Amino acid sequence: MTTDPREQSGFSFGEAIAKPVRFVMDLIDPPLRFLQRTTGIGGMATFFLLPNMLIFGIFVLLPFFINFAYSMTGGTALFLPDRTFVGTDQYARLFDCSNYLDANSCAEDTFWTAVGNTAWFVLLQVTLMIVVSLVTALILNRDLRARSFWRAVFFFPVLLSPVVVGLIWKWILQRQGLLNFGLYSLGFEPHVWLNDRSWSFAAAVGVSIWAHMGFYTLILLAGLQAIPRDLYEAAEMDGTKPTRVFLRITLPLLAPNLLVVIVLVLIRAVQIFDEVYVLTGGGPGTSTLFLTQYIYETGFAAQLRNPGLAAAASILMGAVLVVLTLLQLSLSRSGEKKGGRK
Amino acid sequence: MGHIKLTNVAKSFGSVDVIHDISLEIADGEFVVFVGPSGCGKSTLLRMIAGLDRPSRGELTIDGKVVNNIPAADRGLAMVFQSYALYPHMSVRQNLAFGLENTKMAKTEIAERIAEAARMLEIEPYLERRPGQLSGGQRQRVAIGRAIVRRPVAFLLDEPLSNLDAELRGSTRAELAALHARLSATMIYVTHDQVEAMTLADRIVVLRAGRIEQVGTPLELYNSPANRFVAGFIGSPHMNFLEGTIESSGSDKAVVTLAGGHRVEVPIEGNGTAKGARVTLGVRPQHISIGDTKGIPAQIKLVEALGSETVLHADVSGQKVLLVAPGQHDLMVGEGIHLSLSAAPVHLFNENGLRLGHMV
Amino acid sequence: MSRVAQFLFRRKGGKGWHWTDIVTWIWLIGGLFIMFGPAIWLVGSSFKTPAALAEFPPTILPYVTQKVTVEGIDKPLDLYEVTLEGGKTVRLAELRRIGVVSQMIDPSNPGEIIKVNIAQRKPVREMTFASENYAEPFTHFDFVRYLWNSVFVTVVATLITLIVNSMAAFALSKYEFRGRTVAMLLILATLMVPLSVIMVPLYSIVSALGLFNSLWGVILPTVATPTGVFILRQYMLTIPDELIDAARMDKASEWQIYWRIILPLTAPALAVLAIFSVVWRWNDFLWPLIVLSRKELYTLQVGLSIYSGELNVQWHFILAMTVVTMIPVVLVFIFLQRFITTGIAGTGLK
């Protein structure tokens, strides 16, 4: 007899909740029956779709389109009708540089600093993230006891809020923090890490990896576990070396998964903000100022707010993200086709 | 109370016509079976009657009332689905009660109806179980029970037995017949299995590719199939078809020359069969016997001895012929025999597959 | 202990150790410390008094120097163990310190001042859990409000997400209608429009709707999650259409089909979405930071980040409140971790 898990689980609202819920649901049934009678079943489809689409429309699609208009206006006024049309001035301002390799030569030097920082961050963080997650996934995929325990260990920080992550590490890295304590016990000089431009940047990279690696490890591990065991057994029978097994079996079969993960990490890295903002506030100076923070501060926080400029910058970032997302969608689709995975 | 009438009903999904102009009248209390090969549109037709699909054209009436625009819920019908479609998260009792609760029926009345149906179907011990905890046969009963408690004007059953094993299918078939006798409600039953159709139906509707091929009682269909399709579909094993040409045709008989040159005399009524016309001669395997040398020469290809009867696969000048001979026969593969049709009801079909004349 | 080790380290087939085994165990044990260590250190620190927090090198456990009140002196004084010249040790309270010389008095005989070289004295330590780190933010600061705001946002947003997404998923999985593909594509497209891209115009829309400085302004833009619609739709597609036909024959209205047939059967997917939504909304930071500018409306995350960004950070409170903020997520981790990990492995969502 096939037993669908659904048949067992069912809906067991506690009876206490079930009663009032049922009462409310039954209360709205008659008007909805009337609606069904007048509009037919097709009308009901619209009814079910409407709330979600309305919220989508107002809070996602509308701002998406307004954003273009916003980026063509100037001034500090909040509402679009009050703003003055400036054409492509905001974009021109963003790109107003005498030397594109030197942020200081630009009119919006912080923008280019943020772009440069973000580019470096993406490069470093994505590479390290992939290496660390892949190694962890490979290790978790070995013949381990208590595998789910170890998987949980690496997954733990994923659930923490960025603010908590930022504060945890700010506390570790501060002058009297655990890291300095450790160095001091080993006889080294303590250091104020977050006051140092390069260490601060390194901390941003490290902390974001610490916070998210568990997530990618999980996806890669799922991919590894989908590789048929007998391939490894056959390799073992042939006495193949582990590195060779990795290069000739694991890596090619994991490739579709790995590509999707790389693009996912990329997409997230480009938008890096929360935990770094709490950890370093973008500093010292502008050493950990990333694009999202630039947009946020230009649009909301700066003394001289310039929402138009922020919108223009966000559109440029959006363009990068759209390309990456399309890449991800096509990759995951072709991955599904090839691997027949669900 | 359960008189259903279809007038020129048609259904298309997009540009695909699935049902073509079907007209049919089903009397109150009748047990009608829709039979036909898979994909011929039986379920679609049933779903249109149920109100789950809307006809693209034509008119549907129940008890004289046009119901084209009346939703399924308000047609007073009940349906038993092929997959049973029991609500997996509800107990059997809740499954039976669901439809009644939706009509705001009094709780005591609901309980009474459930008790009665449960007794009738012998599912009382499982009333508190979930469908997942029941066997296929038990689920099937619950599905029927869910229809019965509704006291519908007509029951619609879509291949209700096809998920049961052969033995259970036989016994449930008999119970269904008994149930119909007891409830005396209209039943429309869909199946692709002609044995089910023959044993259950008051009237059978044979469908092919969205068209009605023939409507009649089981024996009418068996004895005088209107065309080659019905002739081949009804009866088991299938009817044998032999190609031939009309040698001569009189007022009460025609002489047909078979592909091998052998002549057969066929009693038919009325003419209209020109000499030289190509025809197909149909004869059921049970109606062929092994005769003397005057018979049609054939060669045995396979012998299936079933004890009570023997099924012979024979070759008649390149055409396959099956015959079922009662009793046991000591025959060898490759042996030559002669087939006799002298006492057999023989059917003639013209080039378009239509029946010629009536059998005497 | 050795049995545990034996269990953990036992190798399949009893083969010898390979270098990869050594790497594995270094990685795992290192991972254990790096992943949990910082959070545990934070929790430990949250029980230390401000004085203990300022100490370097820090102690692992929350030790503080014992204090005594001495007659005639207002402030409680630190208690030290002093080795006197004769090799005798006594307990003295420090009055003040000048260079390397500490002026001390005997609490039982406060008249006389004893001068001691600071190398000769050691503080008397005792373990104290500074529970006031937790109590005070709740009584003197707005943390109760922040906590309440966070709970409100999380619960309401999750409920609306579940209802609105499941309704949309139902329409998109069980009805045929014109524009269905367009709707699907629109929802898919929103995956490409993260908050960081649209925050400027979104802010103006939320303001125009009068939702600036309102918790609803935090909630509403987050509830129509495309991921939610997708997992629910995917799950609903596996529910046979015949069940819906059966319910229609049973005189159920479409609304009843939704809430009495579809919702119960989608319960496992709803549970996954609910867990995700709770974690997402509890952790949200940037958007609440933009929408909420009045202190009494802050969520925990916003409140924490604002307080920790102040010039004079009161770390003892921040640490304690960070622990409070972590609690729900840690509970989710402990009890529902398996649920989430299989959910992610299955759908690739976060």
Ligand SMILES: Nc1ncnc2c1ncn2[C@@H]1O[C@H](COP(=O)(O)OP(=O)(O)O)[C@@H](O)[C@H]1O
């Ligand atoms: N919803 C639909 N959309 C498009 N084609 C359909 C639909 N339902 C049925 N069909 C087509 O209609 C034909 C008849 O189907 P059906 O009535 O289910 O056949 P059956 O006689 O096996 O019950 C089949 O070819 C099927 O593919």
Ligand SMILES: [Mg+2]
């Ligand atoms: Mg069918």
